[in-house]
Amino acid sequence: xxxxxxxxxxxxxxxxxxxxxxxxxxxxxxxxxxxxxxxxxxxxxxxxxxxxxxxxxxxxxxxxxxxxxxxxxxxxxxxxxxxxxxxxxxxxxxxxxxxxxxxxxxxxxxxxxxxxxxxxxxxxxxxxxxxxxxxxxxxxxxxxxxxxxxxxxxxxxxxxxxxxxxxxxxxxxxxxxxxxxxxxxxxxxxxxxxxxxxxxxxxxxxxxxxxxxxxxxxxxxxxxxxxxxxxxxxxxxxxxxxxxx
Amino acid sequence: xxxxxxxxxxxxxxxxxxxxxxxxxxxxxxxxxxxxxxxxxxxxxxxxxxxxxxxxxxxxxxxxxxxxxxxxxxxxxxxxxxxxxxxxxxxxxxxxxxxxxxxxxxxxxxxxxxxxxxxxxxxxxxxxxxxxxxxxxxxxxxxxxxxxxxxxxxxxxxx
Numbered sequence: 001x002x003x004x005x006x007x008x009x010x011x012x013x014x015x016x017x018x019x020x021x022x023x024x025x026x027x028x029x030x031x032x033x034x035x036x037x038x039x040x041x042x043x044x045x046x047x048x049x050x051x052x053x054x055x056x057x058x059x060x061x062x063x064x065x066x067x068x069x070x071x072x073x074x075x076x077x078x079x080x081x082x083x084x085x086x087x088x089x090x091x092x093x094x095x096x097x098x099x100x101x102x103x104x105x106x107x108x109x110x111x112x113x114x115x116x117x118x119x120x121x122x123x124x125x126x127x128x129x130x131x132x133x134x135x136x137x138x139x140x141x142x143x144x145x146x147x148x149x150x151x152x153x154x155x156x157x158x159x160x161x162x163x164x165x166x167x168x169x170x171x172x173x174x175x176x177x178x179x180x181x182x183x184x185x186x187x188x189x190x191x192x193x194x195x196x197x198x199x200x201x202x203x204x205x206x207x208x209x210x211x212x213x214x215x216x217x218x219x220x221x222x223x224x225x226x227x228x229x230x231x232x233x234x235x236x237x238x239x240x241x242x243x244x245x
Numbered sequence: 246x247x248x249x250x251x252x253x254x255x256x257x258x259x260x261x262x263x264x265x266x267x268x269x270x271x272x273x274x275x276x277x278x279x280x281x282x283x284x285x286x287x288x289x290x291x292x293x294x295x296x297x298x299x300x301x302x303x304x305x306x307x308x309x310x311x312x313x314x315x316x317x318x319x320x321x322x323x324x325x326x327x328x329x330x331x332x333x334x335x336x337x338x339x340x341x342x343x344x345x346x347x348x349x350x351x352x353x354x355x356x357x358x359x360x361x362x363x364x365x366x367x368x369x370x371x372x373x374x375x376x377x378x379x380x381x382x383x384x385x386x387x388x389x390x391x392x393x394x395x396x397x398x399x400x401x402x403x404x
Contacts, residue, residue, distance in 0.1 A: 001261075072257070079261050169351060193355030201353065206317045215278045222271035229260070229268045236258040 002076060002084040009088025013054070022050060023096055027103045034107030044100065044127045051093055051131045056151035058085055058135065059142040059235070068240055079232035086139045086228060093131045097124055122211035129220040130207075136224040137203070140231035143238065161200050168193055288325055289335035292346045295360045302343040302379075308386060309379040310342035310402070311364060315349040318373040320392040327395040334399055341403070342378065349373065376402065 013019045026046060059082060062068035071081060101124045108115050134154070142150035172193065174183035186193055202223050208216035293301055302309045314321035328334045338344055347364050350357050357365065364370075368377045368385065376398075378387035389401045 075257075077257050077259060077261070079259070079264070083261060083264060165352075165355075169355060172356065190356060197353060197355045209316050209322065210283055213283050215281075215283055218271065218274050218278045222268075222275040225264070225268040225271050229264055232260055232264065236260060 001087065002080050005076070005081060005084035006088040006091070009085055010092055013089075013092040019054075019092070022053075023099055026050075026096060026100050030100050030103040031107045034104055034113070035111050044097070044123055047093070047097060047100070047127050047131060048134075050096060051134045052138075052151055052154070054089055054093055055131075055135045055138040056142075056148045058089055058139050058150065060145060060147045060150050063240070064147040072240060078236045082139060082143070082232055082235050083228065086135055086231075090132050090135050093135070094128055097128050097131065100124075118211060125212065125217075126207050129217065129224075130205075133205070133220050133224045133227070136227040136231070140227040140234075143231040143234040158204050161196075161204070165193075165196060165200060168196065288329035289332055289339075290329045290344050290346075291339050293343050295345055295347065295364065298343050298345045303381060305343065306381055307343050308341070308381065310338065310344045311347055311368065311377045311379065312344065313347045313349065313365065313368075313370045313373055313375040313377070315352065315373045317352055321374045324374050324392040324398065328398055331395065334395065337399070337403060378402070 029046060059068075062071065072078065101120065104120060105115060137154060138150045141153040145153060168186060171179050171182045172186040174180045202219070205216070205219065205223075210216075298309055312324075314324070329338075347361055349361065349365065349370075356362075368375070368388075370377075372390055374392050376387075376389040377385055380386045387401065387404075389398065392398055
């Protein structure tokens, strides 16, 4: 890990007008939702979008702008750089989550609605771990793509996998015509659909049913770690040609 | 003595050892954790298994209450917290019905157990949560789709 890279990544975010503006908007949204007694999870949904916006700039633009060549001319390991960038970005997002959490608590104290600590902390933890996994996946996708291709791959995979899974689930019950043939094949090999579902569940996990579900927490940390390691493997072997796109 | 401005680039492409170790440990932890599933918060409704519920209902001459839900369904969790974990509401359900929980696994596993799929098809369930109250003669007496709050739900169930 390089503390310089982490500190510089954090500085870049905290000094960015867009980041500060987004934080202020989030505070207003959380306060309004608290006043309207919305469920604890509702305001945090905006963090998903925020994570994608912040996370897409992890490594891709460095390739395209040509700044990566300059950075890698320094005595800094490629993996160290990638991991430090991910940690910096994740810390910037976690800071936003912390601000939202504090806003919710203050909002509830002002309005006088009861604070359910277990629910509030559980939602904040789930959001933080989701942000970690998304950032690691974006780093992985960014390790073999350019510019903002990582976010395109992420969203494309999410939408396509959902569509294909839905289609296959429908096909599975079909009994006549061409669809029936595919349906028979899927019924004969249930492992295919189960495997597909397992991949989807790991890449784009649903929120846990039980608050502080330790198995879900381990799954998120494990998947994030694997994605980051794969990202490091690809990034450390990738050619970084001179000149921007 | 001349200053050497070069640095060892052979290590620039090396993988961080700590990340490899952490990943390996997390994979092991994940494999181990799947053997010890976390128990859900216990609700107070005495759920009856799908297979034996119709026989018990016939013997007791009580209506069946099927609750169709899915693990990914947010309103289902709200229904569990606000109704099935509420002692008064749960007691009312236990006294008036033979409650049966039917959990859809389509999204997680790609298919449902045959008994679950049969009930979903029989009662035409398309969304979650859906609560279907079935009489002793097998006719559908009440059907509640979705969940907004405990008051509305309990009024529909106990009317």
